[in-house]
Amino acid sequence: MLAVRDLSFSYTRGGEELFDGLTHQFTPGKVTAVTGPSGRGKSTLLYVLGLMLSPSQGEVTMSGESVSTISDAARSRLRAAEIGFVFQDAALDATRVILDSVIEPALYAGWSRREARSRGRALLEQMGVAARADHKPGEISGGQAQRVAVCRALVTDPSVILADEPTGNLDRDNAEGVLAALTQATSHGRDDGGGRTVVIATHDPFVLEHADEVLAL
Amino acid sequence: MRFLVLLREALSTTWANKVPTALVALLVAIMCATTLATVGRTAAAEQQVAERLDAAGSRLLVVTDTRGGDLITPAVVTQTRGLSVTERAVGVQIPVDVTNKAIGAGGTRVPAWTVDGDLSEVLTLTAGRWPHPGEALVSTTGQESLGMDDPVGAVQLASSTQVGDYSVVGAFTPKEPFGAYEAGLVIAAEPGVPSDSLYVVVSESGVASAAQSAVLGLVAPPEFDSISVQSPVALAELQAEVAGDLGTFGRTLLLGVLGAGALLVAIVVLADVLVRRKDLGRRRALGATRGMILALVIARTLLPALLGGALGIGVGLWLASRFDALPPWQFSLGTATLAVLAAVASAILPALYAATRDPVRVLRTP
Numbered sequence: 343m344l345a346v347r348d349l350s351f352s353y354t355r356g357g358e359e360l361f362d363g364l365t366h367q368f369t370p371g372k373v374t375a376v377t378g379p380s381g382r383g384k385s386t387l388l389y390v391l392g393l394m395l396s397p398s399q400g401e402v403t404m405s406g407e408s409v410s411t412i413s414d415a416a417r418s419r420l421r422a423a424e425i426g427f428v429f430q431d432a433a434l435d436a437t438r439v440i441l442d443s444v445i446e447p448a449l450y451a452g453w454s455r456r457e458a459r460s461r462g463r464a465l466l467e468q469m470g471v472a473a474r475a476d477h478k479p480g481e482i483s484g485g486q487a488q489r490v491a492v493c494r495a496l497v498t499d500p501s502v503i504l505a506d507e508p509t510g511n512l513d514r515d516n517a518e519g520v521l522a523a524l525t526q527a528t529s530h531g532r533d534d535g536g537g538r539t540v541v542i543a544t545h546d547p548f549v550l551e552h553a554d555e556v557l558a559l
Numbered sequence: 560m561r562f563l564v565l566l567r568e569a570l571s572t573t574w575a576n577k578v579p580t581a582l583v584a585l586l587v588a589i590m591c592a593t594t595l596a597t598v599g600r601t602a603a604a605e606q607q608v609a610e611r612l613d614a615a616g617s618r619l620l621v622v623t624d625t626r627g628g629d630l631i632t633p634a635v636v637t638q639t640r641g642l643s644v645t646e647r648a649v650g651v652q653i654p655v656d657v658t659n660k661a662i663g664a665g666g667t668r669v670p671a672w673t674v675d676g677d678l679s680e681v682l683t684l685t686a687g688r689w690p691h692p693g694e695a696l697v698s699t700t701g702q703e704s705l706g707m708d709d710p711v712g713a714v715q716l717a718s719s720t721q722v723g724d725y726s727v728v729g730a731f732t733p734k735e736p737f738g739a740y741e742a743g744l745v746i747a748a749e750p751g752v753p754s755d756s757l758y759v760v761v762s763e764s765g766v767a768s769a770a771q772s773a774v775l776g777l778v779a780p781p782e783f784d785s786i787s788v789q790s791p792v793a794l795a796e797l798q799a800e801v802a803g804d805l806g807t808f809g810r811t812l813l814l815g816v817l818g819a820g821a822l823l824v825a826i827v828v829l830a831d832v833l834v835r836r837k838d839l840g841r842r843r844a845l846g847a848t849r850g851m852i853l854a855l856v857i858a859r860t861l862l863p864a865l866l867g868g869a870l871g872i873g874v875g876l877w878l879a880s881r882f883d884a885l886p887p888w889q890f891s892l893g894t895a896t897l898a899v900l901a902a903v904a905s906a907i908l909p910a911l912y913a914a915t916r917d918p919v920r921v922l923r924t925p
Contacts, residue, residue: 389919394844415848422846429922433841437575449564450846494845 344368344391344502344539348400351383351390360386363400366557370501371528371537375550378559384543387559388504391541392425393417404501422451426495428505428524432487434479434494441466441475444494451498458497465493469523485516492523503527505542509549521552528554565851569858576859579831583824583860583902584867590820590898591871594813596878599886599894601809603879608801609764617794618646619736620759620771622778623787629753630778630786636676638777639759644770646762649676650754657714657744659705660724668717669704671695671725672740675748680760681737682745686710687729690747696731701743714744736760764798767791817901825905828860832913839913840921849914856910857903864902868895 345367351360360383368374376384389395391402393409394417402410409420421427426447434443441462448458466472469489474482482490488508495503505524509517528540542549550556573580624630631650639648652673658666674681678689682696687710690696697710705714710730716723725746733740737758748754757778761770771790780786832839839852847855872895879885886894 385923392844394919415850418843418846418848418851421844425846427844429841429844433837433922435838435841438571442571446842447845449561449568450842450848450851452561454561455564455567 343370343403343405344541345403346391346397346400347403349390349397349402350399351386351395352398353386359398361559364559365400368502368539368541369537369555370539372554373525373528373540373542373552374555374557375553376541376543376557376559377545377550380545382559384545384559385506388506388541388543391502392427392504393421419451422447423498424500424502426498426500426503428488428491428495428503428508430507430510432479432484432491434487434490436479439476439478440471440482440490443479444490444497446497447494448497453498461497461499462493465496466490469493483516485512485519488512488516488520489523492520492527496527501538503538503540505540505544507544507546508542509544509546514548517546517548521549525552565854566858569855569862572855573859573862576831576835579827580859580863582827584863584870586820586823586827587864587867587898587902588871588874590816590901591868591895592875592878593816594894594898595872595875595886595891596882597816598809598813599875599879599890600882600884601805601812602886602890603884605802605805605809608805609798617764617791617798618761618767619789620761620767620774620791621756621789622759622774623756623789624753624785625787626785627755628781628785630780631754631757633675633748633751633753635777636754636757639757639774640676642770642773642777644761644766644773645759647677647680647758647760649674649678649681649758650748651675651756651758652748652752653755654743655721656717657705657725658717659707660713660715662706664715664717666706667704669701669714669743671714671744671746673746673748673752673754675752675754678745678747680734682731682733682740685730685732690726690728690745692747692749693725694728695725695744695746696729697727697744698731698733698741700741702730704743761791764791764794767794813897817897820898821901821905824860824864824902825909828856828906829909829912831859832856832909836913836916836921840916840918843916843918844922852914853910856913857906860906860910861899861903864899867902868899871895871898 347365349361349364352358376387378384390397397410401408441459444462444466445458448461463472463475466475469492471486471489474486479487508520512520524540528538636648636650639645654670654672656668657671658664658668695714702710710727712727714725714727731745759774761767771792778786842852872891876891
């Protein structure tokens with residue numbers, strides 16, 4: 343289970359503190375939408391939860407263990423294996439084909455290329471973009487790119503998915519498709535049968551409306 | 560990340576980013592080619608200078624018994640040959656003129672040197688057999704001058720006061736620095752007969768001074784003017800100076816070429832890292848460790864550097880061959896290895912820069 347306790351963060355020493363001692367448990371199997379006015383730290387909270395930023399106070403815990411103070415290498419390994427990221431602009435590698443983009447975290451997690459590709463193809467099939475597996479990102483639509491990004495986030499079967507404004511650049515139809523994919527990720531659960539935590543930073547009313555829980559900053 | 564997967568990632572990135580790849584390969588190729596065409600040529604020039612000074616006598620010490628005092632005995636020759644600083648040593652008597660015995664006293668006079676010691680250190684036998692004491696070998700020029708059809712026969716002293724015959728049992732070509740013997744014959748000395756001069760070829764010019772002291776100690780002249788010495792020390796010092804100057808010049812040139820090349824490679828790699836900061840930030844966000852980023856950037860430099868090294872060696876050897884100064888293969892291989900290592904070393908700082916960037920800052924920068 344992903345949780346934060348007494349969390350504060352500042353980009354500079356002595357600078358403005360975000361989150362003001364936030365304590366919260368994110369429910370596995372649910373979509374939690376993090377919302378709030380611009381500048382309140384929605385994306386920053388995702389980066390703290392994703393172990394890319396260290397809190398200035400408090401801690402992030404996964405399965406009851408504090409993970410915000412472990413080494414950079416350990417955090418990277420945890421990120422590769424247990425945390426999936428979906429960025430606002432999909433952030434696919436323009437020089438490689440879709441399937442290779444999808445399997446990237448699995449390679450960092452130490453998977454063999456063969457097992458990663460097998461898993462990647464299955465996810466692309468599941469998201470309805472398997473036909474584009476051998477295309478470059480420039481050859482697919484924004485909605486398809488974001489669904490590919492969801493596949494990439496799921497490839498290592500992580501327990502946590504963090505999505506930063508995943509529908510921000512999409513029209514309504516594509517936003518629905520991406521949100522459905524994220525919701526499906528929680529309801530289908532993990533390979534081990536446990537629920538998957540999905541946290542979405544957003545100010546999109548459509549996402550807020552369909553989220554299971556809303557955390558307002 | 561597994562090693563083979565990392566290598567594949569590096570290959571894939573190398574292929575995808577063709578401009579920096581081509582630049583790194585080109586720079587390493589230029590480093591190699593320039594080194595081979597300049598430093599390699601300097602090394603070849605150093606070798607040529609050393610050979611010419613050798614031929615001029617930078618390793619030849621000649622001690623002559625000026626009073627005929629029996630100073631240069633066969634024992635002294637043998638002891639001199641046994642010195643650690645000596646490559647070759649023979650005793651030589653003052654040359655005498657001989658004529659073809661078949662023609663008689665009216666024949667053409669040619670010089671003959673009586674040599675005490677191992678004749679194979681003075682000449683190469685080209686026909687016939689090695690002579691016993693009192694027998695002779697004749698050179699091609701000597702054979703022609705004497706009017707001998709084959710290097711077999713006999714010669715006699717041309718002197719009106721001395722009588723002596725020598726059987727000719729074969730032919731020879733002289734070794735340096737005994738090239739003068741090409742003019743005539745070499746006679747194997749009779750046992751126990753002292754020589755007039757002691758010819759010593761020292762093992763290297765750097766030990767000429769020590770060798771001279773040791774040899775003079777063995778000859779042990781009773782007075783200073785009882786011998787004359789043709790010393791190689793001055794030439795040896797000149798050779799050492801020239802070799803030192805050329806070596807310093809070569810090393811400076813090598814460091815200059817490698818340093819400048821490495822700096823340019825570092826700039827290319829740093830520019831590449833800056834251009835690809837989003838890509839590297841994404842990799843970090845998706846779970847790549849700092850070590851993986853470091854390894855990726857370095858491998859991504861190593862691969863085109865290897866290609867450039869091979870290309871540079873090819874071009875460099877072609878250029879060197881045009882100057883007729885082909886360096887040995889060890890030098891070429893060493894140059895390529897140094898150039899590749901310099902390129903990889905220059906990639907370390909940009910790679911560290913890439914690995915330690917804050918991925919959040921990179922991802923959020925437009």
